Amino acid sequence: MKNNQYILEVNGVDKSFPGVKALSQVSLRVRSGEVMGIVGENGAGKSTLIKVLTGIHQRDSGSVRIDGKEVRFQSTQDALDRGVVCIYQEINIVPLLDVGKNIFLHNLPMKFRRLDRKVMYQKTRRILEDLEMNISERELAGNLSIAQQQMIEIARAISRDARIIIMDEPTSSLSEKEVRILFRVIRSLKEKGITFLFVSHKIDEIKEITDHITIFRDGCTIAELDTKTAQVDQIIHHMIGRTIENYYNKLPSIIGNVVLKVENFSGKRFKDVSFEVRSGEVLGFFGLVGAGRSEIMRAIFGVDPHFKGNVVMTGRQINIQSPKDAIHYGIGLVPEDRKHEGLVLNLSVMINTTMASLQSIQYMGVINSKKERNEVLQYKNNLQIKTPDIKQLVANLSGGNQQKVVVAKWLMNAPKVLILDEPTRGIDVGTKAEIYSLISKLAKLGVAIIIVSSELPELMGLCDRIMTVYEGRITGVLNVNETTDAEVLSYALGGLNVR
Amino acid sequence: MIIQKQQYTNLHADLQRTVPEHQEKFTFRKLMRTQNIGTILILVLLFAACSLTTETFFKFNNIMNITRQVSMVGIMACGVTFVIISGSLDLSIGQIYMLTSIVACKLTHVNILLAILLPIAAGALCGLLNGVLVGYFRLHPLITTMGTQSIFLALGYALSEGHPIRAAENEFFRQIGQGNILGCIPVPSLIFALIVAFTWFLLKKTTYGRKVYLVGGNPEAARFSGFSFVKVTMINYIFAGALAGLSGIVVCSRMMSGVPSMGTGYEFQVMTAVILGGVSFSGGKGSIFGTLIGMLIVGVLNNSYIQWGIPSSVQYFFQGVIFIIAVVLDTMHERKLGLVS
Numbered sequence: 001m002k003n004n005q006y007i008l009e010v011n012g013v014d015k016s017f018p019g020v021k022a023l024s025q026v027s028l029r030v031r032s033g034e035v036m037g038i039v040g041e042n043g044a045g046k047s048t049l050i051k052v053l054t055g056i057h058q059r060d061s062g063s064v065r066i067d068g069k070e071v072r073f074q075s076t077q078d079a080l081d082r083g084v085v086c087i088y089q090e091i092n093i094v095p096l097l098d099v100g101k102n103i104f105l106h107n108l109p110m111k112f113r114r115l116d117r118k119v120m121y122q123k124t125r126r127i128l129e130d131l132e133m134n135i136s137e138r139e140l141a142g143n144l145s146i147a148q149q150q151m152i153e154i155a156r157a158i159s160r161d162a163r164i165i166i167m168d169e170p171t172s173s174l175s176e177k178e179v180r181i182l183f184r185v186i187r188s189l190k191e192k193g194i195t196f197l198f199v200s201h202k203i204d205e206i207k208e209i210t211d212h213i214t215i216f217r218d219g220c221t222i223a224e225l226d227t228k229t230a231q232v233d234q235i236i237h238h239m240i241g242r243t244i245e246n247y248y249n250k251l252p253s254i255i256g257n258v259v260l261k262v263e264n265f266s267g268k269r270f271k272d273v274s275f276e277v278r279s280g281e282v283l284g285f286f287g288l289v290g291a292g293r294s295e296i297m298r299a300i301f302g303v304d305p306h307f308k309g310n311v312v313m314t315g316r317q318i319n320i321q322s323p324k325d326a327i328h329y330g331i332g333l334v335p336e337d338r339k340h341e342g343l344v345l346n347l348s349v350m351i352n353t354t355m356a357s358l359q360s361i362q363y364m365g366v367i368n369s370k371k372e373r374n375e376v377l378q379y380k381n382n383l384q385i386k387t388p389d390i391k392q393l394v395a396n397l398s399g400g401n402q403q404k405v406v407v408a409k410w411l412m413n414a415p416k417v418l419i420l421d422e423p424t425r426g427i428d429v430g431t432k433a434e435i436y437s438l439i440s441k442l443a444k445l446g447v448a449i450i451i452v453s454s455e456l457p458e459l460m461g462l463c464d465r466i467m468t469v470y471e472g473r474i475t476g477v478l479n480v481n482e483t484t485d486a487e488v489l490s491y492a493l494g495g496l497n498v499r
Numbered sequence: 500m501i502i503q504k505q506q507y508t509n510l511h512a513d514l515q516r517t518v519p520e521h522q523e524k525f526t527f528r529k530l531m532r533t534q535n536i537g538t539i540l541i542l543v544l545l546f547a548a549c550s551l552t553t554e555t556f557f558k559f560n561n562i563m564n565i566t567r568q569v570s571m572v573g574i575m576a577c578g579v580t581f582v583i584i585s586g587s588l589d590l591s592i593g594q595i596y597m598l599t600s601i602v603a604c605k606l607t608h609v610n611i612l613l614a615i616l617l618p619i620a621a622g623a624l625c626g627l628l629n630g631v632l633v634g635y636f637r638l639h640p641l642i643t644t645m646g647t648q649s650i651f652l653a654l655g656y657a658l659s660e661g662h663p664i665r666a667a668e669n670e671f672f673r674q675i676g677q678g679n680i681l682g683c684i685p686v687p688s689l690i691f692a693l694i695v696a697f698t699w700f701l702l703k704k705t706t707y708g709r710k711v712y713l714v715g716g717n718p719e720a721a722r723f724s725g726f727s728f729v730k731v732t733m734i735n736y737i738f739a740g741a742l743a744g745l746s747g748i749v750v751c752s753r754m755m756s757g758v759p760s761m762g763t764g765y766e767f768q769v770m771t772a773v774i775l776g777g778v779s780f781s782g783g784k785g786s787i788f789g790t791l792i793g794m795l796i797v798g799v800l801n802n803s804y805i806q807w808g809i810p811s812s813v814q815y816f817f818q819g820v821i822f823i824i825a826v827v828l829d830t831m832h833e834r835k836l837g838l839v840s
Contacts, residue, residue: 303723324725333723341723344716346783355713356724358706365705378508409724411507445502 006068007032007195008053008164013062015048022048024219026062030164030212035186035196037206037227040216041239041454046199049216050166053197054086055079066164083163089172091149095142100124102141103155127155131185147178154185158194165189166197171205172290183209201288203232203493215239233486236493240456240485248461251440254280255464257314259448260331260417262300265309269295270472273309277417277448282439284459284480285452287469287492293452294336296469297419301326301333314416327356332410334403336421336452342406345395349387350376352394352405357413379408384434400431407438418442421452436462456485468492535777535789537828542796549799553806561802563685569798570691571596571753572765573791574746576772577698578739580790583773584702585735586715586782587633587640590766592743594651595625597762599747601659604757607667614672618751619744625651626740627733634732648766655759663758666751676753687749694742699787711735716783771818772797774825779832793825 008030015023023045030036040046051057053064055073064071066082073079093102100120101108109119124137133151135144141152150170157165171179186196186209200206206213206227213230215222215238223238256279265273270292277283285293299306302320311318313329320326326333335341343352353376354361361372376390383404387397394402403423410418420439424432439462443449453459459466460480468476468491476491550557575592582589599618606614629647633640666672678686702708713721714731722728751757776793778785800821804814 301723322725322727323723324727327725335723340717341719344713344720344783347712347716351709351712355709355721358709362706365707367704367706367709369704375508382508414502414504414507416502442507445506447502 005032006030007066008197009063009065009068010049010053011063011065013049013052013064014060015052015057016060022219023052023059026216026219026221028214028221029224030195030197032163032195033190033193034211035190035198035209037210037213038197038199038216039201039203039206039213039235039239041456044216044239045219046216047168048219050086050168050197050199053079053166054084080160080162083161084166085157085160085162085164086166086168087150087153087157087170089169091146091153093141093149093152096140098138098140099128099135099144099152100137102152103127103159105156107160123159124155127158130158130188131155132188145178146173147175147181150174150182151185154189158189162194164195164197166199168199169201170198171200171202179205201493203235206235207232232490236486236489240489248436248440248458250462251444253282253443253464254446256280256446259314260300260450261310261312263310263312265296265299265306265311267295267299267304267306270299270469273474275467275474275477277450279416279446279448280443281465282443282449282451282463284463284466285450285469286454286456286459286466286488289454291469291492292472293469294421295472297333297421297450297452301331301419303333327413330414330416332356332413332415332418334406334410334418334420334423336425338399338403338406342409343394343402346393348391349380349385349394349397349405350390353379353390353408353412356409360412375412376408379412383408383411383438400427403427403431403435407435411442415447417448417450419450419452422454423451424453424455424458456488460485460488470494535786535792538775538777538789538792538796542792542799545796545799545803549803549806553803556802556806559683563683563688565795565798565802566688566691567685568801569794570685570687571746571750572768572772572797573691573794574694574749575739575743575765576769576776576790576794577694577787578735578742579769580698580773580776580778580785580787581702581711581735582640582739583778583780584715584782584785585711585731586718587732587735588644588780589629589736589739590641590644590770591625591629591648591651592644592739592769593762593765593767594648594655595622595740595743595762596747596750596765597757597759598622598625598651598655598658599744600751600761601655601664601747601757601759603748603751604664604666605658607669607672607751611669611672614666614751615675615748618747619741622744622747623737623741625743626737629740630733630736633736634729652759652762655762659757659759661759663756666755666757668755672752673755674752676749676751676755687753690745690749694745695787695791702787707734712783714782767818767822768797771822771825774829775821777829777832779829780826796821 006029010026010028013023013026026045026049038046048057052059055075055078058072058074071082094105103124104120109116109123121137128135128137131151131154133148135148141149144152154165170182174182190196198206198210210227213225213227213235215225215235217239225235258276259279261276263274273296287293295304298304300311300320302322302325311320318329320329339345350372354372358367361368361375379385380387380390385404385408386401394405397405423435427435439449439451451459451462463480466478466480466488467474468478468488470492471494475494478488478491555561575596579589579592599622602621603614603618606617629644632638632643632647675686680686680689702711710726710731713724714726714728718728772793773790774780775796776785776789776791778789800817
């Protein structure tokens, strides 16, 4: 085995999108037959690198070498021809075809212009045996478990002579037992000289399976560590080690009585969640994408059902079955996906602003147009929503101004509790600062505020307390004044002790 | 702690700079960007062409005749406008129209008051079926109303035993479809005008109309703001069905008979008018005014076929071409907004 030779070398790669520098001078070297772990916070540039390596995006500058030869992939097919395959978080199989056809989906063995079933199933059998998978080659892929479906994707990669397999968050939907199986397969393929890039948020898994770790932060490769000698706190330090800009404008909080109390709340993707938020308090929810933070908020707001648990609002137990109920009790939700959940893009700024509070501008079902117009104009001026006209379609506004419209929509409803899910995602810095100051002012008014975010600095700057969520459970409640970034992150990664 | 609403509004008062109110200036370019300007132009051109090429078109009586002819389809189109803006479709509307006209015909033999009230209720009931299937069970509106279309057709045949049936002679009932007000304005045209005014008000000025736009524009965002897709969809179908029932009464009175084969093809005319009028198939967009213009284009065209003596084969061809043009215009507009690729 050519153990000391670099199979993949990435040198000084840059990649920009309009307005964002996604990758800046990224370098990475992977030896043949090793597992390279790639870690970093959300938005650190891991996904962009994968896309550059598999030909979905083209790099702006820098070099990528495979076996010492410079390559420039124009498509995923190009990447595949050189043996680079990515297996994404979302499983990519055809549920109504059998295992064999799924594995050979892109290169079905043919004989006389017809599918050669015999050869296909023979080859399938061999690959499945190599992977020690105990399933029939004629089973429908849709009947397999998620882990088995993922194996099918690995098998497909092998059938196409992949030499570098990139796995993007492969364990996010697997059970502990299934993770064991996956790791066993990775180790055995490693023996055969196949190289892995293993992208994950889960530090413990990274520690277990990888040989080296490359750490990303803000689009740059910060460090490369040897897994054997790397410490968990060292990894986390590299991941978050940025300075916190002081633009949060946190006002001193005047914390009052408990407004919203959630007890033993369980739903599809979260379990036994309990917390309370007081008037004037800003409560943060931190966790990795997919940890169940948004799901908890959606269930409280009545968008998704919950199985059990109570919600108590100012001392009175309430039953929320739909967003309509939540709005009635004075809860507002600025959703994660503003374009799909927060706004009706092909309607005007005015209609979008008043949509949650039509009650207040109507008389016997008839809308008071003058009142509507005046109220919307007030919010437009107050929140500095930049639009030439309130009759303008929301689709024509920038992301930041769209988000202000969503915020205005809830302010107009005078909420007692305002939940903001990723309120600053995809928003320019200036508008971010405005939204931060708005949040602080709302808290000062006595509104209880819940912020869900993947950006830790944002939560550290804005919140009074932070709750960490890991795999659908609350793993920690931390007082912002008495904690550190590393502590919050370690709880969010499943309670690893790093102190 | 009770927070005054004003405090929310003035939250950012410190940041506030007065933004000068945008002055609305009337320009030609603005006029060209007005909604429906394209269809208004088409209507005007068509009108001019018909007036110039035939002697008989531009006569008061003929114009009134056109409004009488479009009123039946027009009343239905107003209801269907609600359904399509909320993001659904109704292909069964023509058969509801036929079914209710037969119900009306049969009831004229029993009681005139019932013959006016029950068909509307029957139409609403048909709409309820559509509403439950599409709204509550979330079935695809196109396929579902294609199915119910056949059910309503079957009911019509069963009620009439497959034959045209005559309505009982009644002077008051006859007036609904054939009478004139002030000696020159047809009663159906007047009913149509009232329905247009009523539905315009409902859609533009009431909270219900607002919900129709919101649910059609983005059902998910509407749900996050506390609106129920199920409720709005059900009410819309029931409303459209009831208006088809009203249309059924008018046509029954006009022909003083009911024919089970009559409804076929009406959903097509309704759809053409609505889409020509700028109501988008993807929901959330359109107006009663647009539908009215679309309806008038369809009406003038139908009249011009007779004026110009165009054979049926060519008429159907034109109908198809115009429908496709309407769809093309709709799609182009959507693409310009970047809502579809």
